[in-house]
Amino acid sequence: MRTSDGQQMSEEEILEGCKANREECQKLLFEKYSRLMTGVCMRYADRYEEAQDIVQDGFIKVFKKIETFTGKGSLEGWIRRIMVNTALDHLRRTKAERFNVSVDDVEFKLKDKQEIIASMQADDLLKIIRTLPVGYRTVFNMYAIEGYTHKEIAKELDISENTSKSQYSRARALLQKKLEEVNIKR
Numbered sequence: 001m002r003t004s005d006g007q008q009m010s011e012e013e014i015l016e017g018c019k020a021n022r023e024e025c026q027k028l029l030f031e032k033y034s035r036l037m038t039g040v041c042m043r044y045a046d047r048y049e050e051a052q053d054i055v056q057d058g059f060i061k062v063f064k065k066i067e068t069f070t071g072k073g074s075l076e077g078w079i080r081r082i083m084v085n086t087a088l089d090h091l092r093r094t095k096a097e098r099f100n101v102s103v104d105d106v107e108f109k110l111k112d113k114q115e116i117i118a119s120m121q122a123d124d125l126l127k128i129i130r131t132l133p134v135g136y137r138t139v140f141n142m143y144a145i146e147g148y149t150h151k152e153i154a155k156e157l158d159i160s161e162n163t164s165k166s167q168y169s170r171a172r173a174l175l176q177k178k179l180e181e182v183n184i185k186r
Contacts, residue, residue, distance in 0.1 A: 009025070009028065011032075011075060013025075014028050014029050014032075015029075015066070015069070015075065018063060018066045019066050019067055021063075026063055029062075030059055033076065033079055034055055034059070036076070037055050037058060037059075037079060037080065037083045038051050038052060038055050040080055040083050040084065040087075041054040041055050041058070041083055041086075041087050042126065042130070043087075043126065043129065043130075043137070043141045043145060044084075044087035044088070044090070044091060044137070044138060044141060045087070045090075045130075046130065046134070050090075053090075054083070054086055054087050054090050055083065057086050057089075057090070058079075058082050058083040058086035058087075061082050061086060062079055062082055065082070084142075084146055085156075088138070088156055088157070091134060091138055092157075128175060128178050128179065128182075129141070129175065131178065132171055132174060132175065135167055136167050136168075136170055136171035136174060137171065138157065139153055139157070139164055139167040139168045139171060140167075140168060140171035140172070140175070142156070143164070143168050144168075150164040150165050150168070
């Protein structure tokens with residue numbers, strides 16, 4: 001990564017500059033990871049602009065907490081965790097009423113069509129995931145994409161473990177229905 005005067009900086013140097021509150025280093029870190037983190041946040045947001053707001057809030061937290069990064073694990077993973085938590089905080093603040101969807105609003109059926117998901121382009125699948133109700137989408141993202149357990153999801157979202165499992169199952173069923181609607185078959 002290059003500074004405004006053309007000097008090459010390593011990630012370690014940028015990290016140290018961020019810890020020293022150097023704006024130029026903060027800008028370089030933001031430029032390096034903002035696009036990737038926007039993709040992470042898009043899985044939780046309804047609109048691109050909302051995802052950008054989450055990314056901005058997340059990077060504010062990154063810069064405030066940068067001293068706590070110990071170097072154990074990747075910087076990208078540490079930033080990603082902050083972004084996911086920021087997205088969850090955003091959902092709690094702005095969309096709490098949308099987490100519960102009536103069972104009557106969703107046709108519930110379970111079929112095993114893992115091959116469908118595996119064969120799709122990631123962008124296409126993300127577009128379909130974004131159409132899920134926010135509660136389903138959040139649990140699906142946390143479990144299937146981020147790798148949280150149902151116990152961790154329950155704690156993060158302040159719901160029961162069974163609610164997490166139920167929302168995940170319903171999200172899968174609704175995704176399968178949506179995939180069938182766009183003629184994606186085994």
